[in-house]
Amino acid sequence: MINSSEKIIEVKNLVKKFGSFVANDHLTFDVFKGEIFGFLGANGAGKTTAMKILCGLSKPTSGDVKVAGFDVYKQTEEIKKNIGYMSQRFSLYEDLTTVENIRFYAGIYGLTNKEIKERSEMLINKLGLDNVKNTLLKSLPLGWKQKLAFSVALIHNPKIIFLDEPTSGVDPITRRQFWEMIYEAANSGVTVFITTHYMDEAEYCNRVSIMVDGRIEALDKPGLLKKQFEAETMNEVFLKLARNIQEV
Amino acid sequence: MRTILFILRKEFLQIKRNKAMLPIIFIMPFIQLIILVHAATFEMKHIRLHVIDKDMSSVSRELISKFSGSPFYDITSYSFSDKEGEEDLRSNKADIVLVIPEHFEKKLRKENSCEVQLIINSINAASAGLINAYTSSILLDYNVNLVAKWSVMNSSVQASTIETTYSYWYNPELNYKNYMVPGILVLLVTIIGMVLSSLNVVREKEIGTIEQINITPIRKYQFIIGKLVPFWIIAMFELAFGLTIGKLLFGIPIIGNVALLFLFASVYLLVILSIGLLISTLNNTQQQAMFITWFFMMIFIMMSGLFTPVESMPEWAQKINIINPVAYFIKTMRMVLLKGSGFGDISGLFASICTYAVIMISFATWRYRKVS
Numbered sequence: 001m002i003n004s005s006e007k008i009i010e011v012k013n014l015v016k017k018f019g020s021f022v023a024n025d026h027l028t029f030d031v032f033k034g035e036i037f038g039f040l041g042a043n044g045a046g047k048t049t050a051m052k053i054l055c056g057l058s059k060p061t062s063g064d065v066k067v068a069g070f071d072v073y074k075q076t077e078e079i080k081k082n083i084g085y086m087s088q089r090f091s092l093y094e095d096l097t098t099v100e101n102i103r104f105y106a107g108i109y110g111l112t113n114k115e116i117k118e119r120s121e122m123l124i125n126k127l128g129l130d131n132v133k134n135t136l137l138k139s140l141p142l143g144w145k146q147k148l149a150f151s152v153a154l155i156h157n158p159k160i161i162f163l164d165e166p167t168s169g170v171d172p173i174t175r176r177q178f179w180e181m182i183y184e185a186a187n188s189g190v191t192v193f194i195t196t197h198y199m200d201e202a203e204y205c206n207r208v209s210i211m212v213d214g215r216i217e218a219l220d221k222p223g224l225l226k227k228q229f230e231a232e233t234m235n236e237v238f239l240k241l242a243r244n245i246q247e248v
Numbered sequence: 249m250r251t252i253l254f255i256l257r258k259e260f261l262q263i264k265r266n267k268a269m270l271p272i273i274f275i276m277p278f279i280q281l282i283i284l285v286h287a288a289t290f291e292m293k294h295i296r297l298h299v300i301d302k303d304m305s306s307v308s309r310e311l312i313s314k315f316s317g318s319p320f321y322d323i324t325s326y327s328f329s330d331k332e333g334e335e336d337l338r339s340n341k342a343d344i345v346l347v348i349p350e351h352f353e354k355k356l357r358k359e360n361s362c363e364v365q366l367i368i369n370s371i372n373a374a375s376a377g378l379i380n381a382y383t384s385s386i387l388l389d390y391n392v393n394l395v396a397k398w399s400v401m402n403s404s405v406q407a408s409t410i411e412t413t414y415s416y417w418y419n420p421e422l423n424y425k426n427y428m429v430p431g432i433l434v435l436l437v438t439i440i441g442m443v444l445s446s447l448n449v450v451r452e453k454e455i456g457t458i459e460q461i462n463i464t465p466i467r468k469y470q471f472i473i474g475k476l477v478p479f480w481i482i483a484m485f486e487l488a489f490g491l492t493i494g495k496l497l498f499g500i501p502i503i504g505n506v507a508l509l510f511l512f513a514s515v516y517l518l519v520i521l522s523i524g525l526l527i528s529t530l531n532n533t534q535q536q537a538m539f540i541t542w543f544f545m546m547i548f549i550m551m552s553g554l555f556t557p558v559e560s561m562p563e564w565a566q567k568i569n570i571i572n573p574v575a576y577f578i579k580t581m582r583m584v585l586l587k588g589s590g591f592g593d594i595s596g597l598f599a600s601i602c603t604y605a606v607i608m609i610s611f612a613t614w615r616y617r618k619v620s
Binding site for chain 1: 463
């Protein structure tokens with residue numbers, strides 16, 4: 001794991017309001033280059049909202065946000081060149097084949113024909129999709145499709161990859177393989193920003209932040225968080241935090 | 249440019265894989281042309297006539313023979329009482345009742361005039377008007393004949409009648425098909441273009457693929473071009489295909505320059521496709537998009553002059569037609585196909601449609617947001 005102190009995502013006092021509803025309430029955090037940053041929180045805590053802002057899909061109400069050195073207010077197109085994104089909802093084209101999907105995304109990210117050819121071959125080999133490379137995606141199992149979506153999100157060698165609940169709905173074996181892929185990406189220097197509901201997955205992250213009701217209530221290495229909250233597992237940490245807030 | 253090519257390739261692959269596409273492209277024009285051209289006609293044939301002849305004279309019989317000899321009328325029954333006639337109208341066995349009064353011939357000879365009565369079922373005002381016009385012209389014709397005949401017999405007065413001769417320009421046989429086919433071709437490309445484009449982006453929203461697209465550094469104009477071009481090609485092909493069917497199957501005249509027609513169509517389609525894309529960017533489900541597309545299409549088509557002449561609409565309605573792209577194209581289509589109008593004749597229409605295209609494309613591009 002390359003753990004540098006180089007900040008690749010800088011967030012200061014990020015606020016996002018929808019009318020009177022405050023989805024993100026003064027978020028402040030940094031993500032370092034090459035780390036796996038877990039972004040946890042219950043449903044509706046404001047994770048996806050924050051992630052969309054970081055990806056340049058939505059503008060903050062106020063606050064300073066820089067992603068890969070670019071400003072989310074003005075330089076969203078620059079940000080988009082430097083990030084990869086995989087949503088919880090499978091969003092490759094089901095009516096295209098494996099190869100066609102890879103080629104399409106590689107193409108719109110501006111890879112040369114030679115690069116496209118090389119990378120799609122490499123990807124297909126690595127994912128073991130050789131038998132189904134000319135099969136329409138709709139007939140592939142979800143786990144395979146998610147692994148493909150992850151690889152496609154990395155096709156243009158982005159600096160950061162955002163993963164929005166990438167493992168929801170896939171079987172334990174695929175989940176494990178998925179994490180191996182995440183580690184591999186992180187080892188090659190890609191920063192991984194991941195949201196998840198699985199607390200065991202939180203343990204795999206270098207650092208995690210836990211959001212409750214639009215605020216970041218805890219942010220540290222999983223081991224230190226467990227110590228701080230006197231908990232055995234991240235699951236306990238999460239429950240304690242969520243419960244405390246509710247009781248208040 | 250390269251990015252656009254990648255988008256185009258993807259769109260065409262998806263269109264190719266869509267099983268509904270081929271029938272839409274090839275079968276729809278056939279069915280529309282064959283059904284609409286034959287069904288949507290203003291010609292009335294087989295008007296059901298109930299005759300009440302209370303006179304039973306040679307003159308009245310001669311008058312009736314004018315109707316029985318006409319291809320437009322079927323004399324469904326004869327009777328002698330108004331009641332029976334009314335009953336037939338009420339039970340929808342007749343469209344019109346002709347009442348020839350007693351002493352019809354006698355009165356004509358003595359007083360030189362006599363009235364006959366027409367009772368027309370006017371539930372459908374348009375067809376009632378037509379029946380009235382047809383019937384009146386037959387009666388008038390007969391009247392003129394009668395006057396001429398009798399004046400010759402009397403030879404005292406020289407019958408002087410002004411005769412009007414007609415020549416119908418640009419559609420000399422008043423062939424209804426010639427009038428309808430160009431309009432229906434417009435309908436065809438409009439429906440294809442607008443429905444396909446309006447459902448396209450919204451479909452990507454529904455299945456979630458748009459999110460992945462929005463996260464890429466794709467440019468708005470690249471995306472819009474990538475989405476417009478495939479449907480533009482399909483619709484242009486559709487026009488060529490429809491024209492061919494029209495020519496081969498219906499023998500419609502193509503007097504003007506076909507290239508001019510395609511030039512106009514190419515700009516017209518940009519307007520239609522942009523409206524479709526605009527609808528697509530404003531809605532979140534295909535269902536919503538379909539409803540809104542349908543709403544606009546209905547208004548555009550009803551007001552376009554396809555079925556009812558624009559000139560007979562009230563002034564405010566004609567004003568609304570300024571923003572009706574379909575009206576522009578139908579007018580051009582008829583002018584070029586039937587009249588052989590050249591570029592000079594349609595330059596005004598062409599300028600309007602070009603302006604419209606620029607406005608709509610800008611609007612659609614502006615409205616497309618690369619946000620989730």
